[in-house]
Amino acid sequence: MRRKFQIGGIVQGVGFRPWVYQLAQRHHLGGYIFNSTLGVMIEVEGPEQALDGFETALRSEAPPLAELDQIRVEHLEPVGYQKFTIRDSEDAAGQFVLVPPDIATCPDCLADLRDPANRRYRYPFTNCTNCGPRYTIIQDIPYDRPHTTMAEFRLCPACEREYHDPGDRRFHAQPNACPDCGPWVELWDREGMLAQRAEAIDRTRRLLKDGAILAIKGLGGFHLACDAANDDALRRLRQRKLRSGKPFALMAASLEKIAEFCELGPEERATLSGTRRPIVLLARRPVSRISTEVAPGVPTLGVMLPYTPLHHLLFEGGDFDALVMTSANTAEEPIAYRNEEVATRLDSLADYFLLHNRAIHTRVDDSVVRIFEGRERLLRRSRGYAPRPIELGFPAQEVLACGGELKNTFCLTKQHYAILSQHTGDLENLETLEFFEETLAHMKRFFRVTPRAVAYDLHPQYITTRLALAMPGIEKIGVQHHHAHIAACMAENGLREKVIGVALDGTGYGTDGLIWGGEFLVCDYAGFERRFHFRYVPLPGGDTAIRQPWRSALSYLRDSGLAGAPSLEAVPDAQRRVVEDMLVGRVNTVDTSSCGRLFDAVSAILGIRLETTYEGQAAIELEAVAAPGITEPYPYSIDAGIIDYRETIRAIARDDSPREVRSARFHNTVSAAIAEACRRMHQRDRLTDVCLSGGTFQNAYLLSRTAQLLRAAGFRVFMHSAVPPNDGGLSLGQAVIASSRAS
Numbered sequence: 001m002r003r004k005f006q007i008g009g010i011v012q013g014v015g016f017r018p019w020v021y022q023l024a025q026r027h028h029l030g031g032y033i034f035n036s037t038l039g040v041m042i043e044v045e046g047p048e049q050a051l052d053g054f055e056t057a058l059r060s061e062a063p064p065l066a067e068l069d070q071i072r073v074e075h076l077e078p079v080g081y082q083k084f085t086i087r088d089s090e091d092a093a094g095q096f097v098l099v100p101p102d103i104a105t106c107p108d109c110l111a112d113l114r115d116p117a118n119r120r121y122r123y124p125f126t127n128c129t130n131c132g133p134r135y136t137i138i139q140d141i142p143y144d145r146p147h148t149t150m151a152e153f154r155l156c157p158a159c160e161r162e163y164h165d166p167g168d169r170r171f172h173a174q175p176n177a178c179p180d181c182g183p184w185v186e187l188w189d190r191e192g193m194l195a196q197r198a199e200a201i202d203r204t205r206r207l208l209k210d211g212a213i214l215a216i217k218g219l220g221g222f223h224l225a226c227d228a229a230n231d232d233a234l235r236r237l238r239q240r241k242l243r244s245g246k247p248f249a250l251m252a253a254s255l256e257k258i259a260e261f262c263e264l265g266p267e268e269r270a271t272l273s274g275t276r277r278p279i280v281l282l283a284r285r286p287v288s289r290i291s292t293e294v295a296p297g298v299p300t301l302g303v304m305l306p307y308t309p310l311h312h313l314l315f316e317g318g319d320f321d322a323l324v325m326t327s328a329n330t331a332e333e334p335i336a337y338r339n340e341e342v343a344t345r346l347d348s349l350a351d352y353f354l355l356h357n358r359a360i361h362t363r364v365d366d367s368v369v370r371i372f373e374g375r376e377r378l379l380r381r382s383r384g385y386a387p388r389p390i391e392l393g394f395p396a397q398e399v400l401a402c403g404g405e406l407k408n409t410f411c412l413t414k415q416h417y418a419i420l421s422q423h424t425g426d427l428e429n430l431e432t433l434e435f436f437e438e439t440l441a442h443m444k445r446f447f448r449v450t451p452r453a454v455a456y457d458l459h460p461q462y463i464t465t466r467l468a469l470a471m472p473g474i475e476k477i478g479v480q481h482h483h484a485h486i487a488a489c490m491a492e493n494g495l496r497e498k499v500i501g502v503a504l505d506g507t508g509y510g511t512d513g514l515i516w517g518g519e520f521l522v523c524d525y526a527g528f529e530r531r532f533h534f535r536y537v538p539l540p541g542g543d544t545a546i547r548q549p550w551r552s553a554l555s556y557l558r559d560s561g562l563a564g565a566p567s568l569e570a571v572p573d574a575q576r577r578v579v580e581d582m583l584v585g586r587v588n589t590v591d592t593s594s595c596g597r598l599f600d601a602v603s604a605i606l607g608i609r610l611e612t613t614y615e616g617q618a619a620i621e622l623e624a625v626a627a628p629g630i631t632e633p634y635p636y637s638i639d640a641g642i643i644d645y646r647e648t649i650r651a652i653a654r655d656d657s658p659r660e661v662r663s664a665r666f667h668n669t670v671s672a673a674i675a676e677a678c679r680r681m682h683q684r685d686r687l688t689d690v691c692l693s694g695g696t697f698q699n700a701y702l703l704s705r706t707a708q709l710l711r712a713a714g715f716r717v718f719m720h721s722a723v724p725p726n727d728g729g730l731s732l733g734q735a736v737i738a739s740s741r742a743s
């Protein structure tokens with residue numbers, strides 16, 4: 001008897017072929033396996049009982065990194081296969097396979113790295129079929145060494161033997177390498193090379209210990225690294241990166257180390273030490289050796305564990321508690337990833353450069369997650385996650401969704417998959433645009449997608465909008481920003497019927513040409529109706545107001561019949577008068593229902609933050625001070641589709657409680673208003689499913705309180721997990737909407 005299997009899903013680059021080979025041997029079956037652009041193709045031949053045993057194991061025991069989601073089986077007549085072989089890969093026209101994400105160093109490779117008797121002792125490019133670079137080095141499919149940036153390294157006899165030995169952990173491990181044949185590291189300063197290989201790593205550790213800032217080439221790009229306990233190094237890093245307040249990510253050697261400066265629950269431990277190794281947001285302990293310069297003004301730290309052998313080697317001597325490991329770039333430019341950039345973009349950022357000669361084909365930033373209600377929630381979806389698809393549960397039309405302007409990702413649909421790009425960054429500069437276009441070209445090729453429609457945000461100024469409208473010969477579908485947020489939440493939760501959508505964020509272009517951001521929709525993929533929104537207030541000075549929360553404060557105060565607040569006296573009179581004139585004369589103002597600006601206003605009124613140095617800072621610091629255990633809200637009103645916070649603003653101004661209490665009461669007010677609006681929408685529309693989306697829901701206090709009130713009122717609450725609630729998730733929503741609308 002003979003059986004033929006065609007298997008889809010993530011089955012290439014995850015140790016699947018060697019595993020199947022061994023499985024066939026175990027059941028004494030003849031046949032073959034090969035990778036193709038259709039997926040993995042297998043034929044096995046032997047007694048019926050052995051074939052059943054093989055198929056059962058295939059379906060239930062596949063290696064941990066493989067994700068099988070389609071198995072097609074054919075029963076055929078035997079043809080007399082004598083033995084089981086692994087055949088060369090095949091390329092079938094128009095078909096595609098899922099490219100695996102990069103995988104953190106596995107325990108076996110880590111043991112090799114630390115074993116003085118092993119030939120890979122302290123070798124920073126150690127990997128196997130269970131771990132190592134994937135998406136970042138793959139140039140084309142099928143996934144084979146000649147299609148990766150490892151093609152230029154010729155396997156030595158020992159590595160070659162492993163590569164061809166079905167019993168070896170490195171059997172068909174495409175990036176397989178060793179000190180004799182693989183890439184190596186070099187330490188440079190501006191004058192030239194200082195050291196190579198093991199010596200380069202030793203000197204790197206000493207330089208870090210001495211307070212230097214190093215650019216270290218990693219898996220998906222360069223990090224800027226320095227000792228996280230060194231205030232002086234951190235101040236220099238902030239100056240050079242032009243980043244005065246935004247928190248830096250840390251890398252620490254072990255969970256035990258992290259537990260010294262952060263609170264760790266079981267879910268946090270699991271996510272930190274899993275194969276994806278994202279940055280995890282953790283509550284920090286009040287006292288630790290970590291410099292306060294790492295994350296000023298917030299009670300959390302973003303921490304990750306080493307995910308490449310090189311990272312493990314940096315921590316070998318136990319020289320530091322943690323290293324700052326931040327993307328090597330200035331402001332929101334894309335991460336640097338080529339050795340040539342040492343002389344250009346990295347020159348002014350780092351004192352020394354730890355380089356290697358394994359080229360990064362696709363750059364990928366570190367992902368950021370938070371654990372909320374026991375589940376992993378993506379805040380930035382990148383390394384380890386991209387380009388893993390999101391299962392839609394229905395066949396979609398092939399579309400491209402361009403995403404938004406900030407924290408951009410784009411999305412391609414193929415069959416029943418939505419495939420999001422990694423985080424590309426803020427599309428405000430040319431470098432990000434190039435990154436976007438080059439990643440789009442890669443992904444269209446990998447996944448063999450020919451979009452029939454392109455989805456874009458309605459904002460006429462977004463670069464992605466202009467990009468979409470300029471694409472020739474393809475249907476253009478404009479999608480309202482908040483509708484896309486809610487559709488993204490629906491898609492990842494498998495919802496297709498009408499829902500109540502609460503989309504709260506800073507800025508999204510409305511169908512009335514105004515700036516929306518406090519939106520209550522009844523919607524499905526086909527369309528939406530706006531049932532409630534936050535009362536419009538004039539925003540003085542457009543984008544400047546986003547960086548100067550005191551402007552929103554002044555607008556909200558005046559709208560509430562108040563002339564000012566004591567905290568605003570810190571703003572120079574002349575500046576304040578200019579803005580007051582703008583508000584009185586309605587000059588250079590735009591009306592907005594933005595939730596972000598409401599949080600800005602309250603942050604400024606409470607004297608927490610009048611001006612910001614990074615996006616969302618005023619709201620983040622407002623949340624940071626909110627006292628626990630306070631349940632009462634301030635008054636507010638809802639009438640004729642408008643949620644009106646004028647009474648709230650007056651109450652905040654009158655309240656002489658500490659700002660910690662006032663912040664909590666304000667958060668409670670917004671949650672109460674959301675719950676009240678949802679109750680009224682339920683009365684009219686009889687809907688009980690509520691989707692919460694938009695950047696404001698990164699606020700854990702607000703999310704938790706809101707979900708609690710809604711559940712108590714009988715609603716089913718859906719929130720994000722697989723994609724971010726911020727604009728990084730927008731492209732998923734655009735994609736499902738466009739797919740349902742495309743003609």
Ligand code: ZN
Nearest residue numbers: 106109128131
């Ligand atoms: Zn490994």
Ligand code: ZN
Nearest residue numbers: 156159178181
């Ligand atoms: Zn070798």
Ligand code: FE
Nearest residue numbers: 505508695727
């Ligand atoms: Fe948004």
